[in-house]
Amino acid sequence: MPRIQLNVNKRMYELEISPWVSLLDALRDRLNLTGTKKGCDHGQCGACTILCDGKRILSCMTLAIMKNGAEVVTIEGVSEGQKLHPLQQAFIDHDAFQCGYCTPGQICSAIGMLAEGKAKTREEVKDLMSGNLCRCGANIGIIDAIMEIHGGLSHE
Amino acid sequence: MQSWKYTEDYHMNNFDYFKPKGIEAARELIVSIPNAAFVAGGTNLIDLWKYNLTNPSALIDLNHTGNNITVQEIDSGVRLSAFATNASTAYHPLIENRYPLLAKAILAGASGQIRNMATNGGNLLQRTRCYYFYDPDSPCNKRNPGSGCPAIDGYNRMHAILGTSKHCIAVFPSDMCVALAALDARVNIAGQKSSRCVPFTDFHRLPEDTPELDNTLGHGEIITSIDLPHKGFASNYSYLKIRDRNSYAFALVSVATGLELEGSIIKDARIALGGVAHKPWRIREAEDFLREKQATEKTFESAAAIILSGAQGFKFNKFKIELAKRAIVRNAAMALNPSIQKPGAQPS
Numbered sequence A: 001m002p003r004i005q006l007n008v009n010k011r012m013y014e015l016e017i018s019p020w021v022s023l024l025d026a027l028r029d030r031l032n033l034t035g036t037k038k039g040c041d042h043g044q045c046g047a048c049t050i051l052c053d054g055k056r057i058l059s060c061m062t063l064a065i066m067k068n069g070a071e072v073v074t075i076e077g078v079s080e081g082q083k084l085h086p087l088q089q090a091f092i093d094h095d096a097f098q099c100g101y102c103t104p105g106q107i108c109s110a111i112g113m114l115a116e117g118k119a120k121t122r123e124e125v126k127d128l129m130s131g132n133l134c135r136c137g138a139n140i141g142i143i144d145a146i147m148e149i150h151g152g153l154s155h156e
Numbered sequence B: 001m002q003s004w005k006y007t008e009d010y011h012m013n014n015f016d017y018f019k020p021k022g023i024e025a026a027r028e029l030i031v032s033i034p035n036a037a038f039v040a041g042g043t044n045l046i047d048l049w050k051y052n053l054t055n056p057s058a059l060i061d062l063n064h065t066g067n068n069i070t071v072q073e074i075d076s077g078v079r080l081s082a083f084a085t086n087a088s089t090a091y092h093p094l095i096e097n098r099y100p101l102l103a104k105a106i107l108a109g110a111s112g113q114i115r116n117m118a119t120n121g122g123n124l125l126q127r128t129r130c131y132y133f134y135d136p137d138s139p140c141n142k143r144n145p146g147s148g149c150p151a152i153d154g155y156n157r158m159h160a161i162l163g164t165s166k167h168c169i170a171v172f173p174s175d176m177c178v179a180l181a182a183l184d185a186r187v188n189i190a191g192q193k194s195s196r197c198v199p200f201t202d203f204h205r206l207p208e209d210t211p212e213l214d215n216t217l218g219h220g221e222i223i224t225s226i227d228l229p230h231k232g233f234a235s236n237y238s239y240l241k242i243r244d245r246n247s248y249a250f251a252l253v254s255v256a257t258g259l260e261l262e263g264s265i266i267k268d269a270r271i272a273l274g275g276v277a278h279k280p281w282r283i284r285e286a287e288d289f290l291r292e293k294q295a296t297e298k299t300f301e302s303a304a305a306i307i308l309s310g311a312q313g314f315k316f317n318k319f320k321i322e323l324a325k326r327a328i329v330r331n332a333a334m335a336l337n338p339s340i341q342k343p344g345a346q347p348s
């Protein structure tokens, strides 16, 4: 069986893995990092969003073997120890979730989106976050939370 | 007793995986392994595989096989790597500044995450979103030639109104390709014996009586790059995408417009439509008509009538004919004043 290396949340893992295992399944079922969610498994919901080499991608639409050697950050890796990532805190402050199923993907997507540095306005943030669906309809809180951090960063 | 017998057809198949070091090695693999497929971003191929619509025996990973410089200047204009991501292309300064129509069209497609994965080559080769094509239990001439086309008498809201055949009325769903057609791009292809360069509007095809073929790429051929000529219509351009929700949905109708003006006189015009046919739809006759005319609403209404002449609607998509005409006129107004364009190529 093929052997791959993945750096996940700053830890090196070596895995024996079949070529047809998605990155999402590898994270959840092999590394027990179940924070990343499987919503649709077809690229349509964004629940499986992770950061791969600094970019937000859908872990359900790629194979673990295609990411051999990559650096992956999941929701489990965004805080610094007990100190929440500012977006995590902002999601709490703005009531940006109900069931929480979309939240890990929303937060990883927002981290990636802010790093891309392309959204200037609320309208643009909404458009660039449209790849993350929220069935509970917490969208307004989600965009509010992101806008708080977005404003914070742009004033730094 | 009820029993379910799983047939081969309903198993997700297993496959081998290869990561060749160059284009030549990738081509050698694809011709030597029966039923092997290339994979790039994976956002279409892996989806189709999960739906059991494609069952490759091996995946040949094209990432890092070719020239990965996203965008480079060449004598005739600008060259986009086929292996670069849609996002890195749309956000490249050369594209943002000189070909903003292309940047807008790319950014109107899919989502931020998908654009970080999807490659330029893969975008050209994405398959239709026809719901019957996606349902392995339904007949479909594209998926299973000769089985019939249930869309013609079925639910066909998203289907084509131009260039259809009695065998298939599917739409090619790409946004990026609508802008590439308008910009007179060319597709560079590495083949078995030689390389070739295809004008963009000849790359995709109409369904005719072989709807299983989406385009003119041969087995074992690899798209290596896409060339844009110098003319980018960077002053007067607009991409408009009409869809059932404002973002993250495929187009019902989309329009890419580029205008070159002298005062209010049109010197050159490009109009390509998406969401209406099996390929990006561009009618040279309408562009010839526009040359030397006043850039007024009336002029664009006449051009729209030329572009949509011959359009045929089906039970649930007749609205697209009028919608496309209005979208052409609306997008012309947006091209005359590009600053009013909104995120996500919404109407403004």
Ligand SMILES: Cc1cc2nc3c(=O)[nH]c(=O)nc-3n(C[C@H](O)[C@H](O)[C@H](O)COP(=O)(O)OP(=O)(O)OC[C@H]3O[C@@H](n4cnc5c(N)ncnc54)[C@H](O)[C@@H]3O)c2cc1C
Residues within 6 Å of the ligand: A042, A043, A044, B037, B038, B039, B040, B041, B042, B043, B044, B045, B046, B047, B062, B082, B083, B108, B109, B110, B111, B114, B117, B118, B119, B120, B121, B122, B123, B124, B125, B126, B173, B174, B175, B176, B221, B222, B223, B224, B248, B249, B250, B251
């Ligand atoms: C939920 C969702 C929404 C989407 N919405 C939109 C949208 O609104 N607008 C839009 O335009 N697109 C949309 N897309 C489609 C997306 O743009 C395509 O899936 C993507 O561009 C395909 O590129 P890829 O690199 O991932 O291709 P892959 O999936 O890797 O490959 C696609 C095909 O191309 C072949 N291939 C890839 N590269 C080459 C090459 N260089 N030479 C030869 N063959 C090659 C592969 O063998 C395969 O057959 C959406 C996709 C999803 C999942």
Ligand code: SF4
Residues within 6 Å of the ligand: B128, B130, B131, B132, B133, B139, B140, B141, B142, B143, B148, B149, B150, B151, B152, B167, B168, B169, B170, B211
């Ligand atoms: S429109 Fe084309 S893709 Fe859709 S069912 Fe008919 S033949 Fe298949």
Ligand code: FES
Residues within 6 Å of the ligand: A037, A038, A039, A040, A041, A042, A043, A044, A045, A046, A047, A048, A049, A058, A059, A060, A061
């Ligand atoms: S699980 Fe990946 S996009 Fe829905």
Ligand code: FES
Residues within 6 Å of the ligand: A096, A097, A098, A099, A100, A101, A102, A103, A133, A134, A135, A136, A137, A138
């Ligand atoms: S909080 Fe429930 S899906 Fe978003």
